[in-house]
Amino acid sequence: MILRILVKGGRIIDPSSHTDRVSDLLIEEGFIKVIDDNIECDADSVIDAGGLWIVPGLVDMHCHLREPGYESKETIYTGTRSAAAGGFTSVACMPNTQPPIDSKLMVEYIRLKAEKEAAVKVYPIGCITKGREGKELAPFGMLKEAGAVALSDDGDSVANSRIMRLALQYALSFDMPIIAHCEDKGLAADGVINDGAVATRLGLKGIPAAAEEVIVARDIVLAASTGGRLHIAHVSTAGSVEMIRQAKRLGINVTCETCPHYFSLSDEMAEGYNTAAKVNPPLRSPSDVEAIISGLKDGTIDVIATDHAPHDLSSKGDDIYNAAFGISGFETALSVGITYLVDTDILEPMQFIAKMTHVPADILGINAGQLSIGLPADVAIVDPYAEYTVDTGKFISNGKNSPYDGMRLKGRVLYTIVNGRYALYGGQIAKGDGNDNR
Ligand SMILES: NC(=O)N[C@@H](CC(=O)O)C(=O)O
Ligand SMILES: [Zn+2]
Numbered sequence: 001m002i003l004r005i006l007v008k009g010g011r012i013i014d015p016s017s018h019t020d021r022v023s024d025l026l027i028e029e030g031f032i033k034v035i036d037d038n039i040e041c042d043a044d045s046v047i048d049a050g051g052l053w054i055v056p057g058l059v060d061m062h063c064h065l066r067e068p069g070y071e072s073k074e075t076i077y078t079g080t081r082s083a084a085a086g087g088f089t090s091v092a093c094m095p096n097t098q099p100p101i102d103s104k105l106m107v108e109y110i111r112l113k114a115e116k117e118a119a120v121k122v123y124p125i126g127c128i129t130k131g132r133e134g135k136e137l138a139p140f141g142m143l144k145e146a147g148a149v150a151l152s153d154d155g156d157s158v159a160n161s162r163i164m165r166l167a168l169q170y171a172l173s174f175d176m177p178i179i180a181h182c183e184d185k186g187l188a189a190d191g192v193i194n195d196g197a198v199a200t201r202l203g204l205k206g207i208p209a210a211a212e213e214v215i216v217a218r219d220i221v222l223a224a225s226t227g228g229r230l231h232i233a234h235v236s237t238a239g240s241v242e243m244i245r246q247a248k249r250l251g252i253n254v255t256c257e258t259c260p261h262y263f264s265l266s267d268e269m270a271e272g273y274n275t276a277a278k279v280n281p282p283l284r285s286p287s288d289v290e291a292i293i294s295g296l297k298d299g300t301i302d303v304i305a306t307d308h309a310p311h312d313l314s315s316k317g318d319d320i321y322n323a324a325f326g327i328s329g330f331e332t333a334l335s336v337g338i339t340y341l342v343d344t345d346i347l348e349p350m351q352f353i354a355k356m357t358h359v360p361a362d363i364l365g366i367n368a369g370q371l372s373i374g375l376p377a378d379v380a381i382v383d384p385y386a387e388y389t390v391d392t393g394k395f396i397s398n399g400k401n402s403p404y405d406g407m408r409l410k411g412r413v414l415y416t417i418v419n420g421r422y423a424l425y426g427g428q429i430a431k432g433d434g435n436d437n438r
């Protein structure tokens with residue numbers, strides 16, 4: 001049994017306490033025991049972390065683990081190991097499963113399954129409406145009591161504005177955020193990539209930026225009039241960023257996330273009818289990518305979430321019209337951020353890590369995303385300089401659907417520690433309960 005892990009000489013980056021300095025870290029019996037210069041003691045496992053980042057275990061507030069119902073795409077077992085490989089120690093999973101997570105029983109099911117099989121901490125998100133049908137509110141109080149941390153009909157917008165208004169109002173009683181997937185179905189129609197020059201050139205049906213923006217506008221209006229807690233999922237357009245920026249200036253209760261693919265890739269990835277780049281919302285124009293980056297820089301965009309959306313090969317196929325939307329994101333998120341935001345001097349390491357740790361944890365109200373004495377030891381140890389070529393064949397996730405396949409990225413996760421046990425050791429998934437790996 002590993003009682004003590006001593007991490008020597010790493011660069012400790014903990015945004016919650018504004019810490020960024022080289023120090024040692026001692027983990028004992030599952031908790032962070034000491035953070036100090038030159039800790040001298042016996043340990044069962046010692047990591048020489050010279051040149052490495054020691055950061056709070058990453059927190060992903062938006063992923064799809066696909067269980068129950070879509071086990072050929074991913075399971076709690078495979079998805080949480082993929083998360084660990086990406087440095088995540090806490091993940092919140094979306095309820096667009098079959099059946100959807102719209103009852104106390106379903107939330108409990110996810111939690112029990114995770115307790116048995118997960119490699120990282122799993123926080124279920126409950127549905128806004130029963131069956132994700134957009135007609136009747138789900139029982140928010142019971143979902144919360146069972147352990148749901150937020151509410152979302154992700155995959156679809158709540159089309160009926162009256163229902164969305166009620167949801168924002170009702171969720172206030174339980175202090176739960178409503179995570180809004182913003183998409184006007186009429187405008188998106190059967191588009192497959194961003195509506196723009198690339199779609200025209202390729203002769204593909206486009207999804208206009210307006211399909212996202214009209215619902216972002218509506219939901220901001222509803223948040224303003226109800227005071228409800230609105231969190232906008234996967235922001236992808238310049239117009240959305242600008243509206244959220246204005247809403248925040250007006251003091252409206254709104255937060256938002258973007259995903260690595262929206263600040264690193266544009267619709268030019270659709271060239272060759274590449275189904276791996278098909279995602280909802282779609283990869284946008286280069287000027288949208290610029291606007292997302294400015295939003296990250298000025299703080300309009302609070303969070304970087306993966307929207308890890310694994311699919312099996314048969315649902316991705318070769319036909320861009322029939323292929324499913326989604327990118328398998330856990331295993332590239334951190335390195336895409338390091339490559340496109342930190343290495344380019346857009347964000348300081350601390351600003352970047354904040355968006356993947358304590359900020360999403362605070363929005364969800366979970367005890368995670370910080371390195372503090374006495375807290376459970378959820379830690380990621382990262383080599384920010386290691387360059388590698390992405391090989392989706394080596395993904396731990398069942399979902400090999402990634403547009404980054406073959407691309408060079410910088411930054412590798414070497415160790416992921418959950419409650420003081422290794423979930424990832426030396427870049428390899430730990431076996432058993434993590435005690436046999438060192
Ligand atoms: N983002 C996606 O392209 N797909 C998600 C749904 C969603 O996040 O809206 C999925 O569940 O596959
Ligand atoms: Zn969505």
Ligand SMILES: [Zn+2]
Pocket residue numbers: 062063064094154155307309
């Ligand atoms: Zn999603």
